[in-house]
Every structure is written in C-alpha cells, then in structure tokens.
Amino acid sequence: MNSFLSRTSYWVLALFLALAGSATAQDATSAATVSQQGVTPGGAAGANPATGGGDAAAIQAGDALFKANCTQCHAVNEKVVGPALAGITKRRQIPWLVKWVKNPAKVIASGDEYAVKLFNDYGKQQMPSFALSDQEITSIMAWVTSQEGQKTVADGGGAGVTKENQTATDGQDGSGAGAGKYADVLLIVLVVVLIVLVVTLVIIANLMKDVLRGRKDLDGRDVEILEQRFDWAGLYKSTALRGIVGAVVALALLYAGVQSVMAVGLTQGYQPTQPIAFSHKLHAGENNINCAYCHTSVYKGKSANIPSANICMNCHSQIKTESPEIKKIYRAIERKQPIQWVRVHNLPDLAYFNHSQHTQVGGIQCQTCHGPIQNMEVVYQYSALTMGWCINCHRETPLNTKGNAYYDNLVKLHDKSNNAVPFTVSSNGGTECSKCHY
Template identity: 95%
Template sequence: MPSFALSDQEITSIMAWVTSQEGAGTAAAATGGVTAGNKDAVDGKDAADGGGAGAGKYADVLLIVLVVVLIVLVVTLVIIANLMKDVLRGRKDLDGRDVEILEQRYDWANLYKSTALRGIVGTVVALALLYAGVQSVMAVGLTQGYQPTQPIAFSHKLHAGENNINCAYCHTSVYKAKSANIPSANICMNCHSQIKTESPEIKKIYRAIERKQPVQWVRIHNLPDLAYFNHSQHTQVGGIQCQTCHGPIQNMEVVYQYSALTMGWCINCHRETPLNTKGNAYYDNLVKLHDKSNNAVPFTVSSNGGTECSKCHY
C-alpha cells in the first residue's frame, strides 16, 4: 500500500497539475473513461442496446391504445344508435311494423348462451394462458434487472460518474484478460487510506484487511459455463465500451444487470456491429472476399464468423 505522506511542495505540484488538466477530457475518453465528451455517445448507445426491451414496452402501449380506441368506438356507436331511435320515435309517419322494430329489445341472455361466443372467449383465454406460459418458460435462467445488496455500499455513480475514475483502474484486467477482475482491498485503500477513512462503509474494508479476508462481493453478471466470453477480446481488440453491455454504469448507485446477456442478444450484436479493419492487414483478404460477394452489407463480426457455434461453445 503506497504512502501518502506528501510534503507541501509535492501537494502544491499535484494541485498545479490537476488545475492544468481541467477540461482535458479527451485523453480520458481515449482510454475508455466516462467523460462529459463521450457521455452523449454512451447514452445513445445505451438507447440502441435497450431497443429490444423498449420494443416490448411499445407493443404493450400499442395494445392499450387499440383497446381504448375500440371501447371509444363501441360507445360512440351505441350513442349514435340511441340518438337515431329518439329521432325515429318522434316521427308520425311510421307504421306498425316500423314501430315494432324500433321498440324491440335484444335478449342479451341469448348472446351469453351462444356457443360461438363461448368458443371465442375460451379460445382467447387459452391463447392468453399459452402466451403467458411460453413467456415464463423463455425467462427461465434470465436475470436481467438483478440488483443484489452488496456487503459494502459502493457507488459507481460517485466513483465512475462524478469522480470520473476509469473502469480499468479498479478492474485492472479488463483490457488484458478473459475476466474483469474484482478489485482487491489494496486498490480501494490507494485512496481511502487518506480519504473518508472514518466512513462506516470504508471501515468494512479495514476490517476485511485486518481479518485477511476478501470482501464477499455478490456477483451480478453471470454467463453459463457452456458459453465462452473474453473481456479483452471485446474491450482491447474490439474497442467495445463497458457501457455497451453493462449499461450506464456511471449513473448507478447500486449496480444491476442492464442487458439480457442471452445468446440471441449476443448474436444480434455480432450481426450489427461492424469491424474496424483499417490498418490491420489480417482482414485485407477477408474484406475483399466479403465486398466481392456482398458489397451492400457492411463487414460485421458475423461476416468474420462471429455467429458460428464454435466461437462461443467449444
């Protein structure tokens, strides 16, 4: 653990450097940090990634609107029919047959006893139950929205958002390993040996260090063992930002699973994400073959075999 016993001259130098760096958010953006300069782009990407969930909400809203329109239409027709009857009752030139038709009442009991109506209602109910059952089965094993309580109330909104700490500072292996590691206590203490040392939450870190036990963080994002995922392949090679999969992490007080992380969700991303092949001779022949066969479609991850089963299951 580094020492922060700084002299007055060292503190003055640090403050001068911090002042000179104000407004220089470009460098942080280049390293994958969340800055004011790239926040709009991140939010835009989040909106695009959330399109699947948004489509379901729009479908529900559309269904509600259609039901409301249907109810309004039926009520309007009933009102018009009653007005027409009132107008006809005021006429003097109606014969007995016309009056009989005008005054007849519909027997709603016959409608209730109708075999056709019962069949239609039964079919609608059966389809609704079948749809609900299929949705429940398809949701087995999905944990989108999962937001467990952590042993220490760590705020990503404060650290990654307000203080603009790069994700890789804590998750040190995110650009060079398969997994984005959970930060050890000494990384926390790089700052908190001097900052907010009396905070009840920070004291929990001190207790873990004294007991020589790691903090028992609750894992949120889980993939099945049959699926292979490499963080460095996506972040370092692919240049994918953390927010693409994890959502607006810089705005989360308590982290939750933002994306579905299903196979379909991953494959859709591979089909839609173009590969940056400029300056990489490895892709030259592949791009030429792709453009020769289908120039209208961009060269995506899928074009490079990104939807083959063996890419993730082997």
C-alpha cells in the same frame, strides 16, 4: 342529434391535435436547442476551449482525457484527493510527468526526491498507473495549463469546473428543465380538458335523448332507435365469442408455459445484496469515475476484475472515512481478508468469453451489455446473456477493419460475394460453434 355530436367530436379531435402538436413542437425546439449547444446525455457540457498556451485541439483532447482519468483525485486550482495541478509544468518537466503518469511506483522506487516527498506527504498513498500515450499526457498538461488561475466551483465529482463553464451549464440545464416542465404542465392540462369534454358530451347526449323522448311526432322506428340497448346477454351467450375467448386463454397459457421453460437457467434481472452498499450511480454516474479506474483489467484482461480494497482506499483514505460502509473496507484490510463481493454476471464454463476482445478490439461500450450502469444504485444483470443474444449481436455488429491489414483479403472476398451486406462479426466466423465452444 347525430349531426350535432359529430360536429362536436370533430372540434374535440381538432383541439386535441392542436394541443398535442404544440407540445411536440415545444419538445422538438428544446431538443434542437440542446443539440445546438452540443450537450449529450451523460456528457460534459460547456467544455472550456483553449484560453492560452498550447494547441487548441490538444487542449480540447486534454479536457476529455482529464475528465475521464484524473477528476477522481485531482483539480487544477485546488486540492482534492491529490495535490492541485496548477503550475505542475513549471515544477516538473514534461518527460518526467510522462514517466510519472505511466508508472508512478517505478519513479518512486528509483529514489526521485520529488516523487518520494510527494508520496510521503500524501500518506504513502500511491497514484495508479495509466496506460496513456505520451501525446495524451501532453494534451492533459496543456489543458491543465490553460485552466490555471481560474476560479472553480464544485461539480459534484470533487474535481471542480470553471465558474464560467458552471454558469453556462446552469443556464442550459435551467432552460431544459423549464421546457420539460412546461411540456408536462401542458400535457396535464390537455388530459383534464379531454376528460371535461368527454363528460360534457355524455351529459349533452343524455339531455338530447330526454328532449326527444318528450316529443310526440316520433314514429315507431325513431322510438326504437332512441330506446335501443346493447344486448349484453346475447353477447355473453354467443358461441363465437366463447370460442374466441377460449382460444385466446389457451394461447396465453401456452405462451406462458413456453416462456417459463425457455427461461430455465436465465438470471436476467438478478440483483444480489452486496456486503458493502456500493453505489455505481454515485461513483460512475454523479462523480464520473471511469470504469477502468476500478476495473483495471476491463480493456486488457479476459475478465473485468473486481477492484481490490486498496483501489477503494485511493479515495476513501481521505473521503467519508467515518462512513459505516467505508469502515467495512478498513476492517477487511486490517484482517487481511478480501471483500466477499457477490458476482452478478455469470457465464457457463462451456462458453469462452474474452472481455478485452470486446472492449479494446471491438470498441464495445460498457452500457451495451451492462445497461445504464451509471444509474444503478445496486447493480443487476441487465442483458439476457444467452447464446441467442450473443449471436444476434455478432450478426448485427460491423467490424472496424480500417488500418488493419489482417482483414484486407477477407473484406475483399466478402464484398465480392456480399457487396450489399456489411462485414460483421458473423462474416468473420463469429457465429461458428468453435468460436465460443472448444
């Protein structure tokens, strides 16, 4: 009987490994396909290459810049919040467009006839300024020119994508979804098969025992093995087991006590109810609105400011104007009262923190500290924001010193004594007390 059960167990194990290997291979194939197609999570799939006019690299760069800065209000071949951009380089010269993108208020104030007419035609709704270089603006215009005349379909963000790109993207998404669905079905079937096999083995074992009990040629030792039962009473009365259980319970209580004491003053997971039901998932996730569009000082200020109501009205003067939540913005503007947003991320006054130093100089992405903000319906504090959390980041994050002569001698001195260790924020004094407490 033991030999039979052993062989059966081997076959079950082999079947499990074969099915699991098949599911893993399917997932790996799907991942490889996605990698080959160049689609990354949260990224823009199927970027349209240059189709004419302008340098291919510039057009590709313009595509990314347009999606990061312009898609909230503009499309190429159709009107969204702002006018359609098709033919913009024919209506206006590039130098004028550069001035307009960098500071539209200044162009309007100068009395420029075209700018004033545009301002009045769109309900005196002023486009925000963008800190883009001349080359970046030129790249955007090159991409816009390459997209003129192509049919567009809505992409959920209001800006529209070309029909060809949409078809390619749909095909990729469908393929990925089909592969994922196949893997899920395979895993469910695998679990069901394993449950059936376990039940079958138990039934077979009980049948074999019944067969053996009916035999008359078994000696006393065989009968003893066949009828043996696990001594639960002896296990319960065991002094060693009671000691182990007591020690585990004591350690668990001690650990819980220490954790509760260490968590005093921590607000990780804090998720207050806001006065207006604003969804980051909808705005930053589905509509791909750049963080800096609303939090205008995120790359240049000590703190990332809370957006004012007029930034909301850049879009919502024309979009969802009848929504009960949007009407709260109208009421705040009419009463000339700021919206009482509840602050989520709070640092103690004894700690100095500069937001732009991390985002602009350090190149830290929003999600590093704020978590998957683009997936949050209601924002909550994702990270611990403790001193230890900050220090660990300073110890592990390498500094980008290329092209900055300020760091040349520091890097040389560091490499001379610690050549095997990367030059991190800590190497530059980023863990000294006076860096944050002074």
